[in-house]
Amino acid sequence: MSPTITTSSEANGNVSAATARAAASAAASAEATGPQPVTMAKALNTALADAMHADSSVLVFGEDVGTLGGVFRITDGLTATFGEQRCFDTPLAESGIVGMAVGMAINGMRPVIEMQFDAFAYPAFEQIISHVAKMHNRTKGAVKLPMVIRVPYGGGIGGVEHHCDSSEAYYAHTAGLKVFTPATVADGYRMLREAIDSDDPVVFMEPKKLYWSKDLVDLAELRTAHSAAAQAGTSSEGRAAVARPGTDATLIAYGPSVPTALAAAEAAALEGRSLEVIDVRTIVPFDDETVAASVRKTGRAVVIAEAHGFASVSSEIVARVQERCFHHLAAPIRRVTGFDIPYPAPKLEKYYLPGVDRILDAVDDLQWEN
Amino acid sequence: MTISANHTAPQQASMAPTGNALSETAKKFGISAEDYMLPARHQIEMVDPDGRLKPEGEQGTEPGHEYPLPGDAELLAAYEQLVVGRRVNDQNSALVRQGRMAVYPSSHGQEACQVAAALCLSDGDWMFPTYRDAVAVMTRGVDPVQVMTIFRGDWHGGFDPLKHKVGIQCTPLTTQLLHAVGVAHAAKLRGEDTVVLAMCGDGATSEGDFHEALNFAAVFHLPVIFFVQNNKYAISVPLAHQSVAPSLAHKAVGYGMAGERVDGNDVVALLAVLDRAVKLAREGSGPLLIEANTYRMQAHTNADDDTRYRENSEVAEWRAKDPVNRMRAYLTDRGLLDDAVETRIVEHAEAVATQLREGLSEDVPVDPQELFRHVFSAPTPQLKEQSALLADELARDAASASQEAGK
Structure with a gap:
């Protein structure tokens, strides 16, 4: 040009x-x-x-x-x-x-x-x-x-x-x-x-x-x-979305992890478990209301993010949900995140990224026997 | 907002190779682009430390680097601001010693740079100062007490940058130079003839943003004047540890802009050089880099001990080059300054000092709720929660205090 x-x-x-x-x-x-x-x-x-x-x-x-x-x-x-x-x-x-x-x-x-x-x-x-x-x-x-x-x-x-x-x-x-x-x-x-x-x-x-x-x-x-x-003068800023309604546990995800969470919910449905998926959408400002309402309803939650888990957005979400939903929780909140390692080389990234199986394993760990 | 159409004029085409416009400006002076970009062989200086006007042949000027003497009215106004600036510097340092201000990075000794930086600009122009440029900000017309708010400790800044067209006094080095570039770029896109003066010190030229700002300004051909006050020290580190360039002004060549060196304690030379730079920039020359050779007479701040890194003899040498005394001698000799005028100017300076003492001695009431009010244009739900938490804490404190009082 x-x-x-x-x-x-x-x-x-x-x-x-x-x-x-x-x-x-x-x-x-x-x-x-x-x-x-x-x-x-x-x-x-x-x-x-x-x-x-x-x-x-x-x-x-x-x-x-x-x-x-x-x-x-x-x-x-x-x-x-x-x-x-x-x-x-x-x-x-x-x-x-x-x-x-x-x-x-x-x-x-x-x-x-x-x-x-x-x-x-x-x-x-x-x-x-x-x-x-x-x-x-x-x-x-x-x-x-x-x-x-x-x-x-x-x-x-x-x-x-x-x-x-x-x-x-x-x-x-x-x-x-x-x-x-x-x-x-x-x-x-x-x-x-x-x-x-x-x-x-x-x-x-x-x-x-x-x-x-x-x-x-x-x-x-x-x-x-x-x-x-x-x-x-209205906006969807600060509002999370219920990407898939469910009743047994809540998967909280954002950005690239939302389709993975949805795939996990789909797979869980085949096993008879109804998972709700929350798409955070705006990390700041964070929609405590929608997220907490879902977890109060289901009593169980897994937070999913690609980023390293340590000192992360996912740890913040866990803390916020715990502060707001403690008496509604049937199990500790689990996280499925990237490992605390520098992002891996292309041939290794499949081991790093949260996938459907790892999410389902975390869901399985939510003390269903209680 | 509508971007005006006239920025499509060829001389303002931001994407056009800047070499052409540079050559055009050089041609005005009948010299090559290289000679236009390179600083003159000597710094520009007009009035010597004893207040005597130097003969034309000894002012450092050369073809294409000629600077007319500023007018008498401008010089007298500059002198008045020099006296006020010196008084403000010393008053503020005293207020720090009395615990009225947290800290004050004084520009004592650099007042000529401070004053010239403000006086060379028109009302529509912008200035982007550093933390040491309070006197420049004040000379630009900002209320002195508002200027010092940053150091008083009740908020980070006290004046409205948009109202005064003065950027916040910036502590992270040279980050403000890029803001200057952006303001100039926006103005240019709207076809406005705004000139922006961006200030930094010698140590700051080592920062990456210095490079990025000069390069952006040159590539987009923006009317920005980069004004470096080379006061010889970055806290304790002397210039030799920052750069081995022939001078800081020589850095201009690497960006394709014009550089010049000037005696930073000679307000006459400073005004001459900056006035021409502003005029050139407004006419479309693109950015310029001016290095003022000055000296930080006092420690970095009250928290610094300058005897650890420099000799008293060096400071004494520079005391003899004081910018205020030099100008007083020059104007008196010229018959522009007499006792009556001097008295009026000193009274003006004293009035500003009084204003500072009163303004900064006030026990300023602070509103804790203000902490949450300005983080965003409207507080988020989380900030509202935290604001309520603090309000509750304070209410309980107040209740127990009044209970104690009632006992």
Whole structure:
């Protein structure tokens, strides 16, 4: 692509409300109506495009997000549609990307930035911890940072080292950051739109092994639902979902572990056990209410996560459930997590990742004899 | 918000190779791009330590690196701020000794840099200061007591960055330079002519964010002036341990921007160099790097003991180069400063010192519930729970205290 600035009206940034509506409806009409098989990648890509149409202060930048469309193609076509002013490649420097986004957010923009891989976000740690998370608090709300840091995370893709970390605990541990992680295609769209709309900074953790998973969704309907919710000022932030109802025990999972938990529940059903699956959705803010309600109902729980178990989001969930549901518990809460080892090489990751059998073993251990 | 269309003008094309614009700016001065980027062979200095204007041939200027003398009104205003800044520095250090402030990193000796950094900017411009730049922030127009709130200890920051277009005083080194780059980038996308001044010290140039900020600013061709106050020490570590570059200003070349060195205790030279930098940046030259050669006259903070790492003789040498005395001598000699004006300026400085003493002596009431109010735009359920927990604790404390009192 030529380095010169494209002169299309949208590249100029003159996205009038009418243009945005026209473009959105054009995009909508180009889509087949009714539920279609859609990948998570497509849903995220559509969410970015729709957010950029709706608000010209939404900017997308990072490494390879422009011409290439991102190494996972999540930003595919955005530069062509919106111009190099609004979706562009930066020098290879993650702290620079986050720090520049902070400045842009200070000055009226809504940056949506991509950290290419989980472990590549670490150079930006200082900016995220010391500024992104704290700016609102230290200025008593005078400076808001409406920015989204997209982090493709987790394993299961046969990636080499530094490409498969589950880094959510670092962000969840930091006061001032919201941490979202979708597990379904519809949530990919819905939650990314909500993250971009949020006046608080959101670390948006995308389970990379789910990028190519397909659900039957109607993107046009999701778009309409988002507009209606945004107008009404409602949001699904902070609300976990009951991904599968059940009565005997609760599996609590998020992001890449939700499909694994669902598969385990399916297998357990064949053995006559009814497992409820909770998809946490937003790690911060955490939905204590939905999670605790489920465990009070079933009396048993297993928390599932790819990340190392020690000092993790899964340990936090266990602690919170125990504090709220102690008298309803028929058994200690179990966890199925990654081992406390550096993420393994591709040929070994199957031994590391929580799988259906390990989850069922944990369920079997929930003192059913009592 | 609408991004205006005029940023598509060719000279503002952020993705265009910056070499062209750099060459264009160099051409203005009739020199090569290399000569434009490289600092002049000597630092720019105009008024010597005794307050005498140096002959033009000895000001360090050379073709393309020429700097007109700032106007009299600007110089007199700068002097007034120098006197106020010095008084503020010394007042704050006294307040720390009296236990009124937790800590104060003084810019005593660096007031010329502080004042020039604020005065070179227009109202719409932005400044991103460090923890040692309180005087610059104040000179920019922020209420002195609000500036010192960070050191008073009742909150992390006391002023509204958006209202004053001044970033928070930043402690993590050079992280604020990237915020400066982002503010400039956003302004440029909207077609605004904002210039951003980003401040850091000599030790900070070793940080990774220094590199990333300069590179981003250059690649995106942004109107950012990186202003390095080389005060010779990073707490105890001298500059020689940070860099063996010919000068910090020489680092500019590696990023494809112009660098310049200036006598950091000469407010006349500082204003001349910074004024030109602001003008160039506003006209589309891209970023610039200015190194001010100055000295941290006092310890890093009150908690530091500078006798452990430097000789008194070195400090004495720099005392003779004091920026305030130098300017007083120069302006008096020029006939711009007489006893009446000096008295008025000293009274102004004293009034600010009084304001600080009163503002920082107040036993500021703190509201514990404020702890939960600003973490997010609205408190999460968990923060509401924790807020209730603390409220309950305090209510029980108060109840038992009043019970005790009733006994």
